[in-house]
Amino acid sequence: MQKKIMIAGYGSVAREFVRLILSRSKGIKEKYQIDLLVTGIIGSKGMIYQSEGIQLQELVDFGTGSDALLLYSQHFEIPIIDPRFEGDVLIDCTPTNLENGEPGLTYYSQAIRSGMDIVSVAKGALVHSFKEIMLEAQTKGTRIKYSGATAAALPTLDIGEYSLAGTTINRIEGILNGTSNFILTSMMDDHLSFAEALQLAQQKGIAEPNPVLDVKGFDSACKLLLLSNSLLGTDYSLKDIKIRGIDEVSMEEMLNIKQKNGRLKLLATAYKKEDQVVLEVTPCEIHSHHLLFNVNGTEKGVLFETSEMGTICCTGGASNPKGAAAAALKDFINLYRIG
Amino acid sequence: MQKKIMIAGYGSVAREFVRLILSRSKGIKEKYQIDLLVTGIIGSKGMIYQSEGIQLQELVDFGTGSDALLLYSQHFEIPIIDPRFEGDVLIDCTPTNLENGEPGLTYYSQAIRSGMDIVSVAKGALVHSFKEIMLEAQTKGTRIKYSGATAAALPTLDIGEYSLAGTTINRIEGILNGTSNFILTSMMDDHLSFAEALQLAQQKGIAEPNPVLDVKGFDSACKLLLLSNSLLGTDYSLKDIKIRGIDEVSMEEMLNIKQKNGRLKLLATAYKKEDQVVLEVTPCEIHSHHLLFNVNGTEKGVLFETSEMGTICCTGGASNPKGAAAAALKDFINLYRIG
Numbered sequence: 001m002q003k004k005i006m007i008a009g010y011g012s013v014a015r016e017f018v019r020l021i022l023s024r025s026k027g028i029k030e031k032y033q034i035d036l037l038v039t040g041i042i043g044s045k046g047m048i049y050q051s052e053g054i055q056l057q058e059l060v061d062f063g064t065g066s067d068a069l070l071l072y073s074q075h076f077e078i079p080i081i082d083p084r085f086e087g088d089v090l091i092d093c094t095p096t097n098l099e100n101g102e103p104g105l106t107y108y109s110q111a112i113r114s115g116m117d118i119v120s121v122a123k124g125a126l127v128h129s130f131k132e133i134m135l136e137a138q139t140k141g142t143r144i145k146y147s148g149a150t151a152a153a154l155p156t157l158d159i160g161e162y163s164l165a166g167t168t169i170n171r172i173e174g175i176l177n178g179t180s181n182f183i184l185t186s187m188m189d190d191h192l193s194f195a196e197a198l199q200l201a202q203q204k205g206i207a208e209p210n211p212v213l214d215v216k217g218f219d220s221a222c223k224l225l226l227l228s229n230s231l232l233g234t235d236y237s238l239k240d241i242k243i244r245g246i247d248e249v250s251m252e253e254m255l256n257i258k259q260k261n262g263r264l265k266l267l268a269t270a271y272k273k274e275d276q277v278v279l280e281v282t283p284c285e286i287h288s289h290h291l292l293f294n295v296n297g298t299e300k301g302v303l304f305e306t307s308e309m310g311t312i313c314c315t316g317g318a319s320n321p322k323g324a325a326a327a328a329l330k331d332f333i334n335l336y337r338i339g
Numbered sequence: 340m341q342k343k344i345m346i347a348g349y350g351s352v353a354r355e356f357v358r359l360i361l362s363r364s365k366g367i368k369e370k371y372q373i374d375l376l377v378t379g380i381i382g383s384k385g386m387i388y389q390s391e392g393i394q395l396q397e398l399v400d401f402g403t404g405s406d407a408l409l410l411y412s413q414h415f416e417i418p419i420i421d422p423r424f425e426g427d428v429l430i431d432c433t434p435t436n437l438e439n440g441e442p443g444l445t446y447y448s449q450a451i452r453s454g455m456d457i458v459s460v461a462k463g464a465l466v467h468s469f470k471e472i473m474l475e476a477q478t479k480g481t482r483i484k485y486s487g488a489t490a491a492a493l494p495t496l497d498i499g500e501y502s503l504a505g506t507t508i509n510r511i512e513g514i515l516n517g518t519s520n521f522i523l524t525s526m527m528d529d530h531l532s533f534a535e536a537l538q539l540a541q542q543k544g545i546a547e548p549n550p551v552l553d554v555k556g557f558d559s560a561c562k563l564l565l566l567s568n569s570l571l572g573t574d575y576s577l578k579d580i581k582i583r584g585i586d587e588v589s590m591e592e593m594l595n596i597k598q599k600n601g602r603l604k605l606l607a608t609a610y611k612k613e614d615q616v617v618l619e620v621t622p623c624e625i626h627s628h629h630l631l632f633n634v635n636g637t638e639k640g641v642l643f644e645t646s647e648m649g650t651i652c653c654t655g656g657a658s659n660p661k662g663a664a665a666a667a668l669k670d671f672i673n674l675y676r677i678g
Contacts, residue, residue, distance in 0.1 A: 020505070020647065024505055028505060032504075153647075153648035153649060153651070154651065155498060155501075155502035155651065155653075158497070158498075158501050158502040159494060159497075159498075159502070159653075162494075162497050162501050162669070162673055163494035163497040163498070163669065164669065165371075165668075165669045165672040165673055165676070166359070166363055166367060166665065166668040166669050166671075166672045167665055167669070291654070291655070293633075294632075294633065303655075306665075308359065308492075308657070308661060308662065308664075308665035308668075309492035309656055309657050309662050309665045309666070310492060310655060310656055310657030310662060311655045311656075312492070312493065312494065312653065312654075312655045312656050313653065313654050313655050314494075314498075314651065314652065314653045314654075315630070315651075315652050315653075316630070316642075316649060316650045316651045316652050317648050317649055317650075317651050318647070318648050318649030322647060323647065323648050323649060325647075326505065326506055326645075326647035326648045327648070329504075329505045329647075330501070330502065330503070330504045330505050330506070332505075333504040333505045334501055334504055337504070
């Protein structure tokens with residue numbers, strides 16, 4: 001069956017998604033009988049749309065962002081138009097905006113009203129209005145997947161939803177942000193101060209120019225929120241999470257922990273306490289018996305404590321645009337596969 | 340919707356499965372709209388069948404095995420009958436028989452012909468006749484899930500099928516047998532000989548009275564075979580796997596590895612070599628950078644190397660009948676859930 005794809009946002013993740021479609025679409029058609037067709041891409045200055053399908057091979061040669069879409073439109077002599085929502089699924093690759101969830105929020109609403117499913121790599125809209133979006137989708141009978149927004153290539157939601165289906169999850173604990181883990185690892189192993197480690201991360205392209213979301217713990221908190229609301233049945237927002245970032249960690253604290261053979265990790269934790277689920281993001285000293293002890297550098301990891309299956313821990317997954325794009329492609333396949 | 344369940348084999352895993360249904364069926368109905376009804380259970384001496392549903396609360400009080408089914412039949416004054424296959428799904432909890440795959444093989448054939456799906460905790464039939472069973476199921480439009488046969492509570496197939504959908508898996512490597520891992524761990528940490536460690540494992544109920552399948556590497560090989568045939572598209576049987584068990588590991592070898600800060604693990608590995616997939620089960624010396632280095636005792640673990648998502652490693656999962664039963668319940672839910 002053919003599935004028409006619209007992509008919102010055309011940064012590095014979206015471009016990697018297009019590249020993956022180019023390299024994997026034949027295999028996906030053979031294995032899952034799903035025929036992929038990208039018909040529209042929305043950038044910040046408007047949308048390119050071709051009902052017969054965007055020429056992806058040409059598109060990837062034009063770079064990323066609105067400029068790429070403009071070059072494409074000039075090359076193929078098609079107009080840049082206002083966003084319109086037609087097709088089977090919207091892949092949201094817009095930047096994460098925690099202020100008001102836009103432009104994702106408006107896009108989701110329009111996509112859902114057009115009967116489209118959504119695969120999201122962005123956290124903004126979901127974190128801002130999780131309940132409202134889910135309710136709207138349920139009412140219209142459309143579906144939303146967001147592995148790309150919950151640690152991307154590291155399986156987190158999948159494990160909770162599929163591998164632990166039918167079990168009771170009592171605790172979720174994760175190192176969910178690669179940038180802050182890289183900084184903490186550099187501080188501990190290379191004896192750098194927070195500022196030095198952050199600078200190193202920025203030089204390596206690991207930390208963004210504005211690292212606030214990562215180092216203040218908000219990115220981890222967003223992922224934890226989505227996991228908890230999805231898997232533990234909570235109805236929380238960011239303000240319900242106790243958040244402490246890593247920007248106040250001192251070298252003295254680090255050395256003290258190192259002397260005890262410990263490690264400092266920014267842990268995002270959801271646990272049950274007297275019929276309530278408590279969410280916390282905070283730097284924690286852990287020791288070698290902890291399942292996430294060896295998750296270092298830009299690596300991420302998550303563990304689930306269950307009543308029936310014991311504790312299951314998953315680590316790894318590429319922390320880069322290709323990994324995030326592959327997570328979106330996985331969600332897309334899992335939406336439409338049969339069996 | 341109501342789903343009628345038949346269980347084949349009534350050992351400890353099947354009994355835990357029944358217990359799970361008792362405790363979780365209300366929650367499953369609420370969350371997945373699936374109404375579970377166990378209508379028949381096949382033991383080695385025949386079957387109990389009640390179209391209105393077996394009284395599970397009474398059943399679990401009668402113990403396990405054919406004796407329990409006999410006591411139940413006497414208590415409720417129903418006959419022990421020849422196996423018949425009616426219902427939506429067969430849960431196969433029969434003992435693993437690698438000789439000829441029976442009685443599972445006959446049951447599968449009859450269940451598939453009756454249009455039933457299959458959830459398997461047993462390895463025998465699938466390892467013996469993987470291709471034939473899959474083909475028969477495909478022809479009849481029924482489905483087979485077998486998490487319980489591929490490391491049970493540790494997610495292995497799920498990760499390959501769902502979390503890595505659309506990626507290229509280049510290597511699978513796992514510690515897939517808890518008993519042999521316990522023995523190797525005891526040999527290394529407690530300086531026991533193989534014979535002493537095996538005896539300890541038997542005393543603790545970890546190793547079976549006949550430990551050949553575990554310590555000779557066959558159990559690991561069976562799981563590897565099912566993973567490879569399912570995820571890497573191979574069409575192999577056990578004879579295609581190079582298998583070396585742990586029963587020839589000497590204390591001298593162990594001490595030598597320990598001096599180098601290494602660990603000896605029975606690794607089951609599938610990797611690509613010149614367009615071929617090679618399968619091996621063999622004790623390997625690994626060091627602290629290896630992702631499975633800290634998988635000790637009865638723990639299991641698996642890693643997947645992919646082209647798109649990097650390496651993903653999953654460890655843990657209860658190695659006991661309850662964990663295996665929970666894996667079967669998960670497969671059952673994933674067969675019939677909507678979305």
